[in-house]
Amino acid sequence: MEQNPKNTGNMATDDANYSMETHLIYGKNESNKWDYSHHVVAPLSSSVIFRLDSAERGAEGFMEFANTATFGEENKPIYIYDRLGEPNKDLLEENLAYAEKGECAVTFGSGMGAISGCLGMLTKSGDEIIAHRSLYGCTYSLLNNWYPRYNIRTHHTDLTDLNNLHNLINKNTRVIYFETPSNPTLDVMDIRAIADIIQVVNNERKDTEKIYVVVDNTFATPFCQRPIEYGADFVVHSLTKGIGGFGTDMGGVVIGKKQFRDLLLLVRKDFGAVLGTKAAWSILTYGLPTLHLRISRQMQSAQKIAEFLAVHPAIEYVNYPGLPGHRQHEIATKQMRDFTNNFAPGSLIYFVIKGDNYDDMKNNGRLLMNYAAKNAYTLTLAVSLGHTRTLIEHPASMTHSVMPASELLAANIHPGGIRLAVGLENPDDIINDLKSCLSIF
Numbered sequence: 001m002e003q004n005p006k007n008t009g010n011m012a013t014d015d016a017n018y019s020m021e022t023h024l025i026y027g028k029n030e031s032n033k034w035d036y037s038h039h040v041v042a043p044l045s046s047s048v049i050f051r052l053d054s055a056e057r058g059a060e061g062f063m064e065f066a067n068t069a070t071f072g073e074e075n076k077p078i079y080i081y082d083r084l085g086e087p088n089k090d091l092l093e094e095n096l097a098y099a100e101k102g103e104c105a106v107t108f109g110s111g112m113g114a115i116s117g118c119l120g121m122l123t124k125s126g127d128e129i130i131a132h133r134s135l136y137g138c139t140y141s142l143l144n145n146w147y148p149r150y151n152i153r154t155h156h157t158d159l160t161d162l163n164n165l166h167n168l169i170n171k172n173t174r175v176i177y178f179e180t181p182s183n184p185t186l187d188v189m190d191i192r193a194i195a196d197i198i199q200v201v202n203n204e205r206k207d208t209e210k211i212y213v214v215v216d217n218t219f220a221t222p223f224c225q226r227p228i229e230y231g232a233d234f235v236v237h238s239l240t241k242g243i244g245g246f247g248t249d250m251g252g253v254v255i256g257k258k259q260f261r262d263l264l265l266l267v268r269k270d271f272g273a274v275l276g277t278k279a280a281w282s283i284l285t286y287g288l289p290t291l292h293l294r295i296s297r298q299m300q301s302a303q304k305i306a307e308f309l310a311v312h313p314a315i316e317y318v319n320y321p322g323l324p325g326h327r328q329h330e331i332a333t334k335q336m337r338d339f340t341n342n343f344a345p346g347s348l349i350y351f352v353i354k355g356d357n358y359d360d361m362k363n364n365g366r367l368l369m370n371y372a373a374k375n376a377y378t379l380t381l382a383v384s385l386g387h388t389r390t391l392i393e394h395p396a397s398m399t400h401s402v403m404p405a406s407e408l409l410a411a412n413i414h415p416g417g418i419r420l421a422v423g424l425e426n427p428d429d430i431i432n433d434l435k436s437c438l439s440i441f
């Protein structure tokens with residue numbers, strides 16, 4: 001009997017016939033990881049250990065783990081212990097790699113687990129990282145509070161200016177790291193241009209000295225942008241955000257070339273930042289299948305809200321890649337494209353409240369947060385993003401408070417800057433709440 005493609009779920013070969021949106025709903029019902037072809041939704045595996053039947057099968061499982069070169073990847077895995085691998089994570093990884101157009105994915109317990117796993121795999125003592133000047137606060141802390149202990153140095157620079165990249169590359173450079181759009185300022189880096197520069201440098205280098213381009217694609221999600229298509233070597237995500245989508249589970253992922261899968265599995269096994277099976281299942285069942293619906297709705301609202309904020313008298317400026325006035329609007333138009341190639345500038349907005357000086361602006365940011373927390377129904381004062389609810393926060397006193405004032409200014413993170421992560425509410429309700437909050441100035 002001929003099989004219905006949604007039951008065999010062979011996404012790679014069905015690629016031409018069905019869209020990404022459809023594939024992310026069905027995923028693979030029958031995979032070499034786990035056959036659940038008679039379930040409509042993947043079952044939730046909650047077994048930390050797996051029965052091995054015999055000492056020989058156990059020995060084989062340990063030999064096969066993270067040993068793709070010898071054993072290939074088409075074998076049915078012999079599951080041993082959750083920290084090494086289990087079916088829900090494996091199924092999610094197949095779908096995430098597919099959505100990002102990468103060769104493989106390895107999940108982690110959080111976005112920071114994925115970032116530290118990827119950078120930990122790529123660097124060693126004496127190596128250097130070149131990173132964009134504005135980054136998520138904990139990534140900044142990882143690079144500046146922890147990596148110097150291991151003799152790994154980070155140069156922060158403005159990667160929207162490619163001259164800075166040219167000037168900083170040296171023989172010790174191993175990683176170029178950035179978020180695009182960046183947290184919280186929404187700078188947009190030209191992924192293709194950066195990858196091209198690195199390719200030229202790498203052509204002259206031995207394998208052990210190559211430089212890797214790592215892009216944190218959390219703000220865009222694969223719905224808006226797939227950096228590997230533009231030459232990035234690795235994509236990292238906090239799955240806690242837009243991909244998870246409901247604010248119920250934490251997770252992270254590294255997506256890249258197959259040749260790195262084994263090393264990433266070993267990093268995850270030994271450093272231990274493992275994604276919980278329940279989180280993997282939620283992201284697979286709820287997050288990925290609804291990604292396109294949620295992000296396209298949030299994006300339409302974000303455009304409307306950004307246009308409202310851009311002409312408000314209390315606001316100094318607005319950064320939203322969908323506004324023609326955004327400094328890298330052209331680049332955003334080129335590389336931020338949804339699954340069907342429409343411009344997809346994302347669901348985050350950064351805006352700066354006016355003020356007379358640094359302290360005044362920072363204070364205005366705080367006043368706005370406190371007013372919103374008490375009075376605005378559709379603005380929730382909370383960190384994170386990519387939620388069903390619109391979340392508002394003041395980076396200088398919250399997510400980026402690990403950075404001293406001088407470093408915040410060097411990173412162009414303004415004391416009066418506000419990050420708005422647009423949710424699924426009616427955009428007119430959000431605008432009305434913002435209007436009443438901004439009326440305090």
Ligand SMILES: Cc1ncc(COP(=O)(O)O)c(C=O)c1O
Nearest residue numbers: 110111112136183218238240251
């Ligand atoms: C851009 C970006 N990357 C990484 C992270 C870290 O993710 P997690 O909180 O899942 O560790 C965050 C968290 O806000 C983020 O905004």
